[in-house]
Amino acid sequence: MIDLLGTHYNYLVFVALVAIGLYGVTASTNLVKKIIGLNIFQVGIFLFFVTSGYVDGAAPPLVGHGSGPYASPLPHVLILTAIVVGVSLTAVALALIVRIYEAYGTLDEDAIREVQLND
Amino acid sequence: MTTVSTTLAIVLTFSVLAALAAIFLRDVLNAIIAFAAFSFGIAVAWILLAAPDVALTEAAVGAGITTVLFLVTIAKTVRPSGERLLEAVEWRSVAIVVLLVGTLLTTVRSLPAVGSADAPVATSRVTEYYLQNAYPETGVENAVTAVLAAYRGFDTLGEATVVIAAGVAVLLVLRQEAYV
Structure with missing residues:
Protein backbone atom coordinates (compact mmCIF):
# COMPACT_ATOMS: atom_id res chain seq x y z
CA MET A 1 0.00 0.00 0.00
CA ILE A 2 2.82 2.43 0.92
CA ASP A 3 4.63 1.92 -2.42
CA LEU A 4 1.43 3.04 -4.19
CA LEU A 5 1.85 6.50 -2.61
CA GLY A 6 4.86 7.16 -4.82
CA THR A 7 3.63 5.71 -8.11
CA HIS A 8 -0.18 6.01 -7.93
CA TYR A 9 -0.62 9.18 -5.84
CA ASN A 10 -3.05 10.80 -8.33
CA TYR A 11 -5.32 7.76 -8.26
CA LEU A 12 -5.32 7.75 -4.44
CA VAL A 13 -6.30 11.45 -4.54
CA PHE A 14 -9.06 10.50 -7.01
CA VAL A 15 -10.41 7.97 -4.49
CA ALA A 16 -10.15 10.57 -1.70
CA LEU A 17 -12.02 13.25 -3.70
CA VAL A 18 -14.79 10.83 -4.74
CA ALA A 19 -15.10 9.76 -1.08
CA ILE A 20 -15.26 13.38 0.18
CA GLY A 21 -17.81 14.23 -2.52
CA LEU A 22 -20.04 11.26 -1.71
CA TYR A 23 -19.84 12.09 1.99
CA GLY A 24 -20.84 15.69 1.22
CA VAL A 25 -23.84 14.61 -0.88
CA THR A 26 -25.15 12.08 1.66
CA ALA A 27 -24.25 13.68 5.01
CA SER A 28 -24.91 17.41 4.55
CA THR A 29 -28.43 18.45 5.37
CA ASN A 30 -27.94 21.86 3.70
CA LEU A 31 -28.86 21.66 0.00
CA VAL A 32 -26.12 24.11 -1.12
CA LYS A 33 -23.47 21.95 0.54
CA LYS A 34 -24.86 18.88 -1.21
CA ILE A 35 -24.17 20.61 -4.54
CA ILE A 36 -20.63 21.46 -3.37
CA GLY A 37 -20.18 17.74 -2.62
CA LEU A 38 -21.46 16.86 -6.10
CA ASN A 39 -18.88 19.21 -7.65
CA ILE A 40 -16.03 17.68 -5.62
CA PHE A 41 -17.12 14.16 -6.67
CA GLN A 42 -17.08 15.29 -10.30
CA VAL A 43 -13.59 16.83 -10.05
CA GLY A 44 -12.34 13.52 -8.61
CA ILE A 45 -13.45 11.77 -11.83
CA PHE A 46 -11.79 14.54 -13.91
CA LEU A 47 -8.51 13.85 -12.09
CA PHE A 48 -8.78 10.16 -13.02
CA PHE A 49 -9.23 11.00 -16.72
CA VAL A 50 -6.54 13.69 -17.01
CA THR A 51 -4.02 11.52 -15.13
CA SER A 52 -4.66 8.63 -17.52
CA GLY A 53 -3.49 10.78 -20.47
CA TYR A 54 -0.34 12.08 -18.75
CA VAL A 55 3.14 10.83 -19.62
CA ASP A 56 6.14 11.73 -17.46
CA GLY A 57 7.93 14.80 -18.85
CA ALA A 58 5.25 15.21 -21.54
CA ALA A 59 4.61 18.58 -23.19
CA PRO A 60 1.06 19.93 -23.56
CA PRO A 61 -0.42 18.65 -26.87
CA LEU A 62 0.57 21.65 -29.01
CA VAL A 63 1.77 19.73 -32.05
CA GLY A 64 2.54 22.45 -34.59
CA HIS A 65 6.19 22.69 -33.66
CA GLY A 66 8.59 20.97 -31.28
CA SER A 67 8.59 17.26 -30.60
CA GLY A 68 7.07 14.82 -28.15
CA PRO A 69 6.32 13.15 -25.96
CA TYR A 70 2.96 14.85 -25.72
CA ALA A 71 0.15 14.25 -23.25
CA SER A 72 -2.85 12.54 -24.88
CA PRO A 73 -5.32 15.24 -26.03
CA LEU A 74 -8.42 13.02 -25.88
CA PRO A 75 -8.93 12.99 -22.05
CA HIS A 76 -8.46 16.77 -22.04
CA VAL A 77 -11.22 17.20 -24.64
CA LEU A 78 -13.61 14.92 -22.75
CA ILE A 79 -12.95 16.77 -19.48
CA LEU A 80 -13.39 20.22 -21.09
CA THR A 81 -16.85 19.10 -22.22
CA ALA A 82 -17.57 17.61 -18.79
CA ILE A 83 -16.59 20.83 -16.95
CA VAL A 84 -19.02 22.87 -19.06
CA VAL A 85 -21.82 20.33 -18.64
CA GLY A 86 -21.03 20.24 -14.89
CA VAL A 87 -21.43 23.99 -14.49
CA SER A 88 -24.75 23.86 -16.41
CA LEU A 89 -25.93 21.17 -14.02
CA THR A 90 -24.83 23.25 -11.02
CA ALA A 91 -26.67 26.30 -12.37
CA VAL A 92 -29.96 24.38 -12.76
CA ALA A 93 -29.56 22.77 -9.33
CA LEU A 94 -28.94 26.14 -7.66
CA ALA A 95 -31.94 27.68 -9.46
CA LEU A 96 -34.09 24.84 -8.09
CA ILE A 97 -32.64 25.52 -4.62
CA VAL A 98 -33.66 29.20 -4.87
CA ARG A 99 -37.24 28.07 -5.71
CA ILE A 100 -37.24 25.54 -2.88
CA TYR A 101 -36.28 28.35 -0.51
CA GLU A 102 -39.14 30.50 -1.85
CA ALA A 103 -41.60 27.65 -1.27
CA TYR A 104 -40.38 26.30 2.09
CA GLY A 105 -38.39 29.14 3.67
CA THR A 106 -35.49 26.85 4.53
CA LEU A 107 -32.65 24.97 2.84
CA ASP A 108 -32.36 22.34 5.56
CA GLU A 109 -33.38 18.90 4.29
CA ASP A 110 -34.92 17.78 7.58
CA ALA A 111 -36.88 21.04 7.99
CA ILE A 112 -38.25 20.71 4.41
CA ARG A 113 -39.41 17.16 5.19
CA GLU A 114 -41.19 18.38 8.33
CA VAL A 115 -42.97 21.13 6.36
CA GLN A 116 -44.10 18.51 3.82
CA LEU A 117 -45.46 16.25 6.57
CA ASN A 118 -47.41 19.12 8.15
CA ASP A 119 -49.08 20.10 4.86
CA MET B 1 8.97 2.98 -12.46
CA VAL B 89 -19.63 13.47 11.66
CA GLU B 90 -22.55 11.53 10.15
CA TRP B 91 -21.62 7.88 10.78
CA ARG B 92 -24.16 6.31 8.38
CA SER B 93 -22.57 8.27 5.51
CA VAL B 94 -19.12 7.26 6.69
CA ALA B 95 -20.19 3.61 6.35
CA ILE B 96 -21.30 4.15 2.72
CA VAL B 97 -18.09 6.06 1.93
CA VAL B 98 -15.92 3.31 3.46
CA LEU B 99 -17.64 0.76 1.20
CA LEU B 100 -16.93 2.90 -1.90
CA VAL B 101 -13.32 3.60 -0.89
CA GLY B 102 -12.68 -0.09 -0.19
CA THR B 103 -14.00 -1.05 -3.61
CA LEU B 104 -12.00 1.62 -5.45
CA LEU B 105 -8.76 0.94 -3.54
CA THR B 106 -8.77 -2.68 -4.70
CA THR B 107 -8.62 -1.42 -8.30
CA VAL B 108 -5.87 1.22 -7.81
CA ARG B 109 -3.07 -1.36 -7.84
CA SER B 110 -4.03 -2.64 -11.29
CA LEU B 111 -3.86 0.85 -12.84
CA PRO B 112 -0.62 1.84 -14.63
CA ALA B 113 1.77 4.07 -12.64
CA VAL B 114 1.15 7.81 -13.05
CA GLY B 115 3.06 9.08 -16.10
CA SER B 116 4.33 5.70 -17.31
CA ALA B 117 5.04 5.84 -21.04
CA ASP B 118 3.46 2.43 -21.80
CA ALA B 119 0.10 3.26 -20.20
CA PRO B 120 -2.88 2.22 -22.39
CA VAL B 121 -4.10 5.79 -23.05
CA ALA B 122 -0.63 7.11 -23.95
CA THR B 123 0.03 4.28 -26.43
CA SER B 124 -3.50 3.99 -27.80
CA ARG B 125 -3.99 4.25 -31.56
CA VAL B 126 -6.47 7.10 -31.10
CA THR B 127 -3.89 9.21 -29.22
CA GLU B 128 -1.23 8.50 -31.84
CA TYR B 129 -3.61 9.34 -34.68
CA TYR B 130 -4.58 12.69 -33.17
CA LEU B 131 -0.99 13.68 -32.34
CA GLN B 132 0.29 12.77 -35.83
CA ASN B 133 -2.59 14.02 -37.96
CA ALA B 134 -4.25 16.87 -36.06
CA TYR B 135 -1.91 19.55 -37.42
CA PRO B 136 -1.64 18.35 -41.05
CA GLU B 137 -5.39 17.68 -41.32
CA THR B 138 -6.86 20.69 -39.51
CA GLY B 139 -4.03 23.25 -39.44
CA VAL B 140 -4.64 23.82 -35.73
CA GLU B 141 -1.51 23.61 -33.58
CA ASN B 142 -3.37 22.81 -30.37
CA ALA B 143 -4.44 19.17 -30.67
CA VAL B 144 -7.10 19.69 -27.97
CA THR B 145 -8.75 22.45 -30.02
CA ALA B 146 -8.47 20.35 -33.17
CA VAL B 147 -10.24 17.38 -31.55
CA LEU B 148 -12.84 19.58 -29.83
CA ALA B 149 -13.81 21.68 -32.85
CA ALA B 150 -13.05 19.38 -35.81
CA TYR B 151 -12.96 15.64 -35.05
CA ARG B 152 -15.56 15.75 -32.29
CA GLY B 153 -17.44 18.82 -33.55
CA PHE B 154 -20.85 17.18 -33.14
CA ASP B 155 -19.99 16.43 -29.51
CA THR B 156 -19.28 20.11 -28.98
CA LEU B 157 -22.57 20.99 -30.67
CA GLY B 158 -24.28 18.67 -28.17
CA GLU B 159 -22.41 20.41 -25.35
CA ALA B 160 -23.64 23.81 -26.59
CA THR B 161 -27.18 22.37 -26.67
CA VAL B 162 -26.82 21.33 -23.03
CA VAL B 163 -25.71 24.85 -22.06
CA ILE B 164 -28.68 26.43 -23.89
CA ALA B 165 -31.07 23.94 -22.30
CA ALA B 166 -29.61 24.69 -18.85
CA GLY B 167 -29.94 28.45 -19.42
CA VAL B 168 -33.60 28.09 -20.47
CA ALA B 169 -34.26 25.79 -17.51
CA VAL B 170 -32.75 28.29 -15.03
CA LEU B 171 -34.90 31.12 -16.43
CA LEU B 172 -38.04 28.93 -16.37
CA VAL B 173 -37.41 27.71 -12.82
CA LEU B 174 -36.82 31.27 -11.61
CA ARG B 175 -39.97 32.40 -13.52
CA GLN B 176 -38.14 35.03 -15.54
CA GLU B 177 -40.50 34.55 -18.51
CA ALA B 178 -39.66 38.01 -19.84
CA TYR B 179 -36.34 36.64 -21.07
CA VAL B 180 -37.55 33.31 -22.53
Missing part, protein backbone atom coordinates in the same frame (compact mmCIF):
# COMPACT_ATOMS: atom_id res chain seq x y z
CA THR B 2 7.98 6.64 -12.53
CA THR B 3 6.99 8.55 -9.44
CA VAL B 4 4.71 11.53 -8.93
CA SER B 5 6.62 14.83 -8.68
CA THR B 6 6.76 16.49 -5.26
CA THR B 7 5.14 19.70 -6.55
CA LEU B 8 2.16 17.79 -7.93
CA ALA B 9 1.84 15.81 -4.69
CA ILE B 10 1.80 19.02 -2.63
CA VAL B 11 -0.80 20.67 -4.89
CA LEU B 12 -3.05 17.60 -4.82
CA THR B 13 -2.74 17.28 -1.04
CA PHE B 14 -3.71 20.96 -0.70
CA SER B 15 -6.75 20.30 -2.90
CA VAL B 16 -7.86 17.35 -0.80
CA LEU B 17 -7.55 19.41 2.40
CA ALA B 18 -9.54 22.26 0.82
CA ALA B 19 -12.23 19.77 -0.27
CA LEU B 20 -12.42 18.40 3.28
CA ALA B 21 -12.76 21.96 4.59
CA ALA B 22 -15.54 22.68 2.07
CA ILE B 23 -17.56 19.72 3.37
CA PHE B 24 -16.85 20.01 7.09
CA LEU B 25 -17.04 23.79 7.63
CA ARG B 26 -20.49 24.50 9.05
CA ASP B 27 -20.92 28.03 7.71
CA VAL B 28 -21.95 27.84 4.04
CA LEU B 29 -19.98 30.98 3.06
CA ASN B 30 -16.81 29.44 4.53
CA ALA B 31 -17.56 26.23 2.63
CA ILE B 32 -17.90 28.15 -0.66
CA ILE B 33 -14.58 29.93 -0.09
CA ALA B 34 -12.90 26.58 0.65
CA PHE B 35 -14.47 25.19 -2.54
CA ALA B 36 -12.99 28.08 -4.57
CA ALA B 37 -9.57 27.32 -3.05
CA PHE B 38 -10.07 23.65 -3.99
CA SER B 39 -10.87 24.58 -7.61
CA PHE B 40 -7.81 26.80 -7.75
CA GLY B 41 -5.56 24.00 -6.45
CA ILE B 42 -7.00 21.59 -9.01
CA ALA B 43 -6.41 24.15 -11.81
CA VAL B 44 -2.73 24.27 -10.83
CA ALA B 45 -2.66 20.46 -10.83
CA TRP B 46 -3.99 20.44 -14.43
CA ILE B 47 -1.04 22.63 -15.51
CA LEU B 48 1.40 20.22 -13.84
CA LEU B 49 -0.35 17.36 -15.67
CA ALA B 50 0.32 19.06 -19.05
CA ALA B 51 -3.33 20.05 -19.57
CA PRO B 52 -3.28 23.87 -19.91
CA ASP B 53 -6.67 24.00 -21.71
CA VAL B 54 -8.37 22.16 -18.86
CA ALA B 55 -6.55 24.41 -16.36
CA LEU B 56 -7.86 27.58 -18.03
CA THR B 57 -11.41 26.22 -18.12
CA GLU B 58 -11.23 25.02 -14.52
CA ALA B 59 -9.92 28.41 -13.32
CA ALA B 60 -12.55 30.37 -15.27
CA VAL B 61 -15.53 28.03 -14.81
CA GLY B 62 -14.75 26.08 -11.63
CA ALA B 63 -13.12 28.75 -9.48
CA GLY B 64 -14.90 31.65 -11.23
CA ILE B 65 -18.45 31.04 -12.48
CA THR B 66 -19.35 28.20 -10.10
CA THR B 67 -18.23 30.23 -7.07
CA VAL B 68 -20.26 33.23 -8.25
CA LEU B 69 -23.32 30.98 -8.75
CA PHE B 70 -22.96 29.65 -5.19
CA LEU B 71 -22.55 33.17 -3.78
CA VAL B 72 -25.62 34.45 -5.68
CA THR B 73 -27.60 31.49 -4.33
CA ILE B 74 -26.79 32.18 -0.67
CA ALA B 75 -27.37 35.90 -1.25
CA LYS B 76 -30.87 35.08 -2.58
CA THR B 77 -31.64 32.51 0.12
CA VAL B 78 -30.18 32.10 3.56
CA ARG B 79 -26.77 31.60 5.08
CA PRO B 80 -27.24 29.26 8.01
CA SER B 81 -24.35 29.73 10.41
CA GLY B 82 -24.26 27.60 13.51
CA GLU B 83 -22.59 28.09 16.84
CA ARG B 84 -20.05 25.36 15.99
CA LEU B 85 -17.22 25.78 13.47
CA LEU B 86 -17.35 22.24 12.05
CA GLU B 87 -20.13 19.80 11.16
CA ALA B 88 -20.68 16.73 13.32
Whole structure:
Protein backbone atom coordinates (compact mmCIF):
# COMPACT_ATOMS: atom_id res chain seq x y z
CA MET A 1 0.00 0.00 0.00
CA ILE A 2 2.82 2.43 0.92
CA ASP A 3 4.63 1.92 -2.42
CA LEU A 4 1.43 3.04 -4.19
CA LEU A 5 1.85 6.50 -2.61
CA GLY A 6 4.86 7.16 -4.82
CA THR A 7 3.63 5.71 -8.11
CA HIS A 8 -0.18 6.01 -7.93
CA TYR A 9 -0.62 9.18 -5.84
CA ASN A 10 -3.05 10.80 -8.33
CA TYR A 11 -5.32 7.76 -8.26
CA LEU A 12 -5.32 7.75 -4.44
CA VAL A 13 -6.30 11.45 -4.54
CA PHE A 14 -9.06 10.50 -7.01
CA VAL A 15 -10.41 7.97 -4.49
CA ALA A 16 -10.15 10.57 -1.70
CA LEU A 17 -12.02 13.25 -3.70
CA VAL A 18 -14.79 10.83 -4.74
CA ALA A 19 -15.10 9.76 -1.08
CA ILE A 20 -15.26 13.38 0.18
CA GLY A 21 -17.81 14.23 -2.52
CA LEU A 22 -20.04 11.26 -1.71
CA TYR A 23 -19.84 12.09 1.99
CA GLY A 24 -20.84 15.69 1.22
CA VAL A 25 -23.84 14.61 -0.88
CA THR A 26 -25.15 12.08 1.66
CA ALA A 27 -24.25 13.68 5.01
CA SER A 28 -24.91 17.41 4.55
CA THR A 29 -28.43 18.45 5.37
CA ASN A 30 -27.94 21.86 3.70
CA LEU A 31 -28.86 21.66 0.00
CA VAL A 32 -26.12 24.11 -1.12
CA LYS A 33 -23.47 21.95 0.54
CA LYS A 34 -24.86 18.88 -1.21
CA ILE A 35 -24.17 20.61 -4.54
CA ILE A 36 -20.63 21.46 -3.37
CA GLY A 37 -20.18 17.74 -2.62
CA LEU A 38 -21.46 16.86 -6.10
CA ASN A 39 -18.88 19.21 -7.65
CA ILE A 40 -16.03 17.68 -5.62
CA PHE A 41 -17.12 14.16 -6.67
CA GLN A 42 -17.08 15.29 -10.30
CA VAL A 43 -13.59 16.83 -10.05
CA GLY A 44 -12.34 13.52 -8.61
CA ILE A 45 -13.45 11.77 -11.83
CA PHE A 46 -11.79 14.54 -13.91
CA LEU A 47 -8.51 13.85 -12.09
CA PHE A 48 -8.78 10.16 -13.02
CA PHE A 49 -9.23 11.00 -16.72
CA VAL A 50 -6.54 13.69 -17.01
CA THR A 51 -4.02 11.52 -15.13
CA SER A 52 -4.66 8.63 -17.52
CA GLY A 53 -3.49 10.78 -20.47
CA TYR A 54 -0.34 12.08 -18.75
CA VAL A 55 3.14 10.83 -19.62
CA ASP A 56 6.14 11.73 -17.46
CA GLY A 57 7.93 14.80 -18.85
CA ALA A 58 5.25 15.21 -21.54
CA ALA A 59 4.61 18.58 -23.19
CA PRO A 60 1.06 19.93 -23.56
CA PRO A 61 -0.42 18.65 -26.87
CA LEU A 62 0.57 21.65 -29.01
CA VAL A 63 1.77 19.73 -32.05
CA GLY A 64 2.54 22.45 -34.59
CA HIS A 65 6.19 22.69 -33.66
CA GLY A 66 8.59 20.97 -31.28
CA SER A 67 8.59 17.26 -30.60
CA GLY A 68 7.07 14.82 -28.15
CA PRO A 69 6.32 13.15 -25.96
CA TYR A 70 2.96 14.85 -25.72
CA ALA A 71 0.15 14.25 -23.25
CA SER A 72 -2.85 12.54 -24.88
CA PRO A 73 -5.32 15.24 -26.03
CA LEU A 74 -8.42 13.02 -25.88
CA PRO A 75 -8.93 12.99 -22.05
CA HIS A 76 -8.46 16.77 -22.04
CA VAL A 77 -11.22 17.20 -24.64
CA LEU A 78 -13.61 14.92 -22.75
CA ILE A 79 -12.95 16.77 -19.48
CA LEU A 80 -13.39 20.22 -21.09
CA THR A 81 -16.85 19.10 -22.22
CA ALA A 82 -17.57 17.61 -18.79
CA ILE A 83 -16.59 20.83 -16.95
CA VAL A 84 -19.02 22.87 -19.06
CA VAL A 85 -21.82 20.33 -18.64
CA GLY A 86 -21.03 20.24 -14.89
CA VAL A 87 -21.43 23.99 -14.49
CA SER A 88 -24.75 23.86 -16.41
CA LEU A 89 -25.93 21.17 -14.02
CA THR A 90 -24.83 23.25 -11.02
CA ALA A 91 -26.67 26.30 -12.37
CA VAL A 92 -29.96 24.38 -12.76
CA ALA A 93 -29.56 22.77 -9.33
CA LEU A 94 -28.94 26.14 -7.66
CA ALA A 95 -31.94 27.68 -9.46
CA LEU A 96 -34.09 24.84 -8.09
CA ILE A 97 -32.64 25.52 -4.62
CA VAL A 98 -33.66 29.20 -4.87
CA ARG A 99 -37.24 28.07 -5.71
CA ILE A 100 -37.24 25.54 -2.88
CA TYR A 101 -36.28 28.35 -0.51
CA GLU A 102 -39.14 30.50 -1.85
CA ALA A 103 -41.60 27.65 -1.27
CA TYR A 104 -40.38 26.30 2.09
CA GLY A 105 -38.39 29.14 3.67
CA THR A 106 -35.49 26.85 4.53
CA LEU A 107 -32.65 24.97 2.84
CA ASP A 108 -32.36 22.34 5.56
CA GLU A 109 -33.38 18.90 4.29
CA ASP A 110 -34.92 17.78 7.58
CA ALA A 111 -36.88 21.04 7.99
CA ILE A 112 -38.25 20.71 4.41
CA ARG A 113 -39.41 17.16 5.19
CA GLU A 114 -41.19 18.38 8.33
CA VAL A 115 -42.97 21.13 6.36
CA GLN A 116 -44.10 18.51 3.82
CA LEU A 117 -45.46 16.25 6.57
CA ASN A 118 -47.41 19.12 8.15
CA ASP A 119 -49.08 20.10 4.86
CA MET B 1 8.97 2.98 -12.46
CA THR B 2 7.98 6.64 -12.53
CA THR B 3 6.99 8.55 -9.44
CA VAL B 4 4.71 11.53 -8.93
CA SER B 5 6.62 14.83 -8.68
CA THR B 6 6.76 16.49 -5.26
CA THR B 7 5.14 19.70 -6.55
CA LEU B 8 2.16 17.79 -7.93
CA ALA B 9 1.84 15.81 -4.69
CA ILE B 10 1.80 19.02 -2.63
CA VAL B 11 -0.80 20.67 -4.89
CA LEU B 12 -3.05 17.60 -4.82
CA THR B 13 -2.74 17.28 -1.04
CA PHE B 14 -3.71 20.96 -0.70
CA SER B 15 -6.75 20.30 -2.90
CA VAL B 16 -7.86 17.35 -0.80
CA LEU B 17 -7.55 19.41 2.40
CA ALA B 18 -9.54 22.26 0.82
CA ALA B 19 -12.23 19.77 -0.27
CA LEU B 20 -12.42 18.40 3.28
CA ALA B 21 -12.76 21.96 4.59
CA ALA B 22 -15.54 22.68 2.07
CA ILE B 23 -17.56 19.72 3.37
CA PHE B 24 -16.85 20.01 7.09
CA LEU B 25 -17.04 23.79 7.63
CA ARG B 26 -20.49 24.50 9.05
CA ASP B 27 -20.92 28.03 7.71
CA VAL B 28 -21.95 27.84 4.04
CA LEU B 29 -19.98 30.98 3.06
CA ASN B 30 -16.81 29.44 4.53
CA ALA B 31 -17.56 26.23 2.63
CA ILE B 32 -17.90 28.15 -0.66
CA ILE B 33 -14.58 29.93 -0.09
CA ALA B 34 -12.90 26.58 0.65
CA PHE B 35 -14.47 25.19 -2.54
CA ALA B 36 -12.99 28.08 -4.57
CA ALA B 37 -9.57 27.32 -3.05
CA PHE B 38 -10.07 23.65 -3.99
CA SER B 39 -10.87 24.58 -7.61
CA PHE B 40 -7.81 26.80 -7.75
CA GLY B 41 -5.56 24.00 -6.45
CA ILE B 42 -7.00 21.59 -9.01
CA ALA B 43 -6.41 24.15 -11.81
CA VAL B 44 -2.73 24.27 -10.83
CA ALA B 45 -2.66 20.46 -10.83
CA TRP B 46 -3.99 20.44 -14.43
CA ILE B 47 -1.04 22.63 -15.51
CA LEU B 48 1.40 20.22 -13.84
CA LEU B 49 -0.35 17.36 -15.67
CA ALA B 50 0.32 19.06 -19.05
CA ALA B 51 -3.33 20.05 -19.57
CA PRO B 52 -3.28 23.87 -19.91
CA ASP B 53 -6.67 24.00 -21.71
CA VAL B 54 -8.37 22.16 -18.86
CA ALA B 55 -6.55 24.41 -16.36
CA LEU B 56 -7.86 27.58 -18.03
CA THR B 57 -11.41 26.22 -18.12
CA GLU B 58 -11.23 25.02 -14.52
CA ALA B 59 -9.92 28.41 -13.32
CA ALA B 60 -12.55 30.37 -15.27
CA VAL B 61 -15.53 28.03 -14.81
CA GLY B 62 -14.75 26.08 -11.63
CA ALA B 63 -13.12 28.75 -9.48
CA GLY B 64 -14.90 31.65 -11.23
CA ILE B 65 -18.45 31.04 -12.48
CA THR B 66 -19.35 28.20 -10.10
CA THR B 67 -18.23 30.23 -7.07
CA VAL B 68 -20.26 33.23 -8.25
CA LEU B 69 -23.32 30.98 -8.75
CA PHE B 70 -22.96 29.65 -5.19
CA LEU B 71 -22.55 33.17 -3.78
CA VAL B 72 -25.62 34.45 -5.68
CA THR B 73 -27.60 31.49 -4.33
CA ILE B 74 -26.79 32.18 -0.67
CA ALA B 75 -27.37 35.90 -1.25
CA LYS B 76 -30.87 35.08 -2.58
CA THR B 77 -31.64 32.51 0.12
CA VAL B 78 -30.18 32.10 3.56
CA ARG B 79 -26.77 31.60 5.08
CA PRO B 80 -27.24 29.26 8.01
CA SER B 81 -24.35 29.73 10.41
CA GLY B 82 -24.26 27.60 13.51
CA GLU B 83 -22.59 28.09 16.84
CA ARG B 84 -20.05 25.36 15.99
CA LEU B 85 -17.22 25.78 13.47
CA LEU B 86 -17.35 22.24 12.05
CA GLU B 87 -20.13 19.80 11.16
CA ALA B 88 -20.68 16.73 13.32
CA VAL B 89 -19.63 13.47 11.66
CA GLU B 90 -22.55 11.53 10.15
CA TRP B 91 -21.62 7.88 10.78
CA ARG B 92 -24.16 6.31 8.38
CA SER B 93 -22.57 8.27 5.51
CA VAL B 94 -19.12 7.26 6.69
CA ALA B 95 -20.19 3.61 6.35
CA ILE B 96 -21.30 4.15 2.72
CA VAL B 97 -18.09 6.06 1.93
CA VAL B 98 -15.92 3.31 3.46
CA LEU B 99 -17.64 0.76 1.20
CA LEU B 100 -16.93 2.90 -1.90
CA VAL B 101 -13.32 3.60 -0.89
CA GLY B 102 -12.68 -0.09 -0.19
CA THR B 103 -14.00 -1.05 -3.61
CA LEU B 104 -12.00 1.62 -5.45
CA LEU B 105 -8.76 0.94 -3.54
CA THR B 106 -8.77 -2.68 -4.70
CA THR B 107 -8.62 -1.42 -8.30
CA VAL B 108 -5.87 1.22 -7.81
CA ARG B 109 -3.07 -1.36 -7.84
CA SER B 110 -4.03 -2.64 -11.29
CA LEU B 111 -3.86 0.85 -12.84
CA PRO B 112 -0.62 1.84 -14.63
CA ALA B 113 1.77 4.07 -12.64
CA VAL B 114 1.15 7.81 -13.05
CA GLY B 115 3.06 9.08 -16.10
CA SER B 116 4.33 5.70 -17.31
CA ALA B 117 5.04 5.84 -21.04
CA ASP B 118 3.46 2.43 -21.80
CA ALA B 119 0.10 3.26 -20.20
CA PRO B 120 -2.88 2.22 -22.39
CA VAL B 121 -4.10 5.79 -23.05
CA ALA B 122 -0.63 7.11 -23.95
CA THR B 123 0.03 4.28 -26.43
CA SER B 124 -3.50 3.99 -27.80
CA ARG B 125 -3.99 4.25 -31.56
CA VAL B 126 -6.47 7.10 -31.10
CA THR B 127 -3.89 9.21 -29.22
CA GLU B 128 -1.23 8.50 -31.84
CA TYR B 129 -3.61 9.34 -34.68
CA TYR B 130 -4.58 12.69 -33.17
CA LEU B 131 -0.99 13.68 -32.34
CA GLN B 132 0.29 12.77 -35.83
CA ASN B 133 -2.59 14.02 -37.96
CA ALA B 134 -4.25 16.87 -36.06
CA TYR B 135 -1.91 19.55 -37.42
CA PRO B 136 -1.64 18.35 -41.05
CA GLU B 137 -5.39 17.68 -41.32
CA THR B 138 -6.86 20.69 -39.51
CA GLY B 139 -4.03 23.25 -39.44
CA VAL B 140 -4.64 23.82 -35.73
CA GLU B 141 -1.51 23.61 -33.58
CA ASN B 142 -3.37 22.81 -30.37
CA ALA B 143 -4.44 19.17 -30.67
CA VAL B 144 -7.10 19.69 -27.97
CA THR B 145 -8.75 22.45 -30.02
CA ALA B 146 -8.47 20.35 -33.17
CA VAL B 147 -10.24 17.38 -31.55
CA LEU B 148 -12.84 19.58 -29.83
CA ALA B 149 -13.81 21.68 -32.85
CA ALA B 150 -13.05 19.38 -35.81
CA TYR B 151 -12.96 15.64 -35.05
CA ARG B 152 -15.56 15.75 -32.29
CA GLY B 153 -17.44 18.82 -33.55
CA PHE B 154 -20.85 17.18 -33.14
CA ASP B 155 -19.99 16.43 -29.51
CA THR B 156 -19.28 20.11 -28.98
CA LEU B 157 -22.57 20.99 -30.67
CA GLY B 158 -24.28 18.67 -28.17
CA GLU B 159 -22.41 20.41 -25.35
CA ALA B 160 -23.64 23.81 -26.59
CA THR B 161 -27.18 22.37 -26.67
CA VAL B 162 -26.82 21.33 -23.03
CA VAL B 163 -25.71 24.85 -22.06
CA ILE B 164 -28.68 26.43 -23.89
CA ALA B 165 -31.07 23.94 -22.30
CA ALA B 166 -29.61 24.69 -18.85
CA GLY B 167 -29.94 28.45 -19.42
CA VAL B 168 -33.60 28.09 -20.47
CA ALA B 169 -34.26 25.79 -17.51
CA VAL B 170 -32.75 28.29 -15.03
CA LEU B 171 -34.90 31.12 -16.43
CA LEU B 172 -38.04 28.93 -16.37
CA VAL B 173 -37.41 27.71 -12.82
CA LEU B 174 -36.82 31.27 -11.61
CA ARG B 175 -39.97 32.40 -13.52
CA GLN B 176 -38.14 35.03 -15.54
CA GLU B 177 -40.50 34.55 -18.51
CA ALA B 178 -39.66 38.01 -19.84
CA TYR B 179 -36.34 36.64 -21.07
CA VAL B 180 -37.55 33.31 -22.53
